[in-house]
Amino acid sequence: MSLTKQELDEFREEVRAWFEENKPADPGFLLPLSFMEVGTDEQFYFLRDWQRKVYEAGYLGMAWPKEYGGHGKPQALQDIVTREMIRQKVPFMTNTIGLNWAGPLILNMGSEEQKKAYIPGILSAEDIWCQGFSEPDHGSDLGNAQLKATRDGNEFVLNGSKIWTSLGRHAKYMILLARTKQNTNNKYEGLSFFLIPMRIPGIEVVPIRKLTGEYGFNQTFFTDARISESCLIGKEGEGWQVAMATLAFERGAVGGQAGGHAMMSREVAEVVALARTAQRGGRPAIEDPTIRDRLVQFVMEERSMMLNSARSRIKALNVDRPFSIPMSSKLVGSEYQRRMNQFALSLQGANAAYYVGDDLAYERGQWQRSYFNAFSATIGGGTSEIQHNIIGERVLGLPKS
Structure with a gap:
């Protein structure tokens, strides 16, 4: 089922309006940055209820079959929803492992009994994996x-x-x-x-x-x-x-996930804002040519990842190495987040030593927390070292030794 540009644009506006109206208010406690940081019951129940609300609104599992609890709609619609969730920085979907790994696996390799038993609960967040x-x-x-x-x-x-x-x-x-x-x-x-x-x-x-x-x-x-x-x-x-x-x-090398984002990633625009307020020799750090050059490099990297994501969906642009972008996206994205968060800390000078809970911490210590947590993504799903080997062997065809 193909959709016209007008239909996609109308759906995008519908989704944008729904998330603007339904985005949860600050719960009054620290929310985790990804599913790997869900540690307390209050965090878990808040995020579980949020996923259920998104699913019941029809914005999760849109491309999964109706007979298992999905909505049986084109993947393009789910992609629009996911991008809007990221843009508006709404809380992530807590059942990430179910939505993105277990669910697609069961749909592709599971028995009919397993699909009926597991898929509906994955989407509604009733069954966490x-x-x-x-x-x-x-x-x-x-x-x-x-x-x-x-x-x-x-x-x-x-x-x-x-x-x-x-x-x-x-x-x-x-x-x-x-x-x-x-x-x-x-x-x-x-x-x-x-x-x-x-x-x-x-x-x-x-x-x-x-x-x-x-x-x-x-x-x-x-x-x-x-x-x-x-x-x-x-x-x-x-x-x-x-x-x-x-x-x-x-690792995102194969599609079929239910949608939604798995973590709250920082953007380079936030680092630019930090550079405008941070001081270097009594002047805004952004006036330093070296810092400006680093910021431009981050802007270029962020833009290239966005364009590569779009390119990966166009078969004609991926003839020579069709899996190169999907298989490298996890490595590139996780290392980018780690380096960008580290640079943001360097802009804070001695204040970078403050952490969450310290009154003098910039933005309540969220950059420090983001930096430490960024290492999780460079390890989970295969360390960056393992990812380099996989890309070298399976994408570039290099020998193992």
């Missing part, structure tokens, strides 16, 4: 996952632990990569992928306090936790292929 990939001793070596899933009749018994399970304390389900076969010649052949319930005996979620003082991360322990074999997605022993499909959704 977390991810069980990284382990304490095997963070970036996903293929060497050691959490055991031992078959016992028509059940599997889980033993081991996963770490960095964002939203784990509030999650109802987890996407889990576990080892179902030991001592294989190829470590990838012994892995299986599960959609597991979190609220069962034998699963304990322990919050991890971050440098920022927040508790968005958790470690999840499994001690003889029993799950049904119906939790498998894909075949037993083929978990690595399912995990790679999941990471393609997580």
Whole structure:
């Protein structure tokens, strides 16, 4: 179903008006910057209710099939909604893992029963999802996952632990990569992928306090936790292929997500405003030629990412390396945010030492908090080092050694 420019423009105005009217007021407490910082119950319930409101208004899961709770409309409409949410800086969608990773995976690889059971709750935020990939001793070596899933009749018994399970304390389900076969010649052949319930005996979620003082991360322990074999997605022993499909959704290399943004990113316009008020030798920092040059570089980078995003949707402009932009967007975007936040701190001089809660902190210490939290995105979904390797090998065709 193709839409005319007039229809798209009219829809854009409708969406803009709805978010302007329904954007939540300041709740009176510190909101997290991304799903990786949701640590308190009041943060979680506020964000869950917001996602449900957006979904019930018809602005989430717009391109997902109607029979599973979606709206069955063109993807172009969902893209408009997502861009407007980012533009207006409304709160992010807290069920990010469900909307962007688990949901698309289930729609593409799950059984009919799994689609009917899981997709509606993902969209409404009734069922929150977390991810069980990284382990304490095997963070970036996903293929060497050691959490055991031992078959016992028509059940599997889980033993081991996963770490960095964002939203784990509030999650109802987890996407889990576990080892179902030991001592294989190829470590990838012994892995299986599960959609597991979190609220069962034998699963304990322990919050991890971050440098920022927040508790968005958790470690999840499994001690003889029993799950049904119906939790498998894909075949037993083929978990690595399912995990790679999941990471393609997580990194944005493949489309099919439900929409909405996952984090509150800073923009270069905010750094420019900071440079106008920050002082260098008694004058506004923005008058320093070196600082102005850095700001121009950030402006160019931000604009190039926006144009590349548009370019990636035009097949004729991506003939030579069709996956180069999608596969590099996570790396480029996360590192850009880290560097830009760091530059914003440098503009504050000695005041950069203040943090959230300090009366003298600029903008209540939000730049400092943004800088620390920016590192999460450079690690989650594959570290920047891993991303460089993936791009080199899979996009550019470079040898592994």
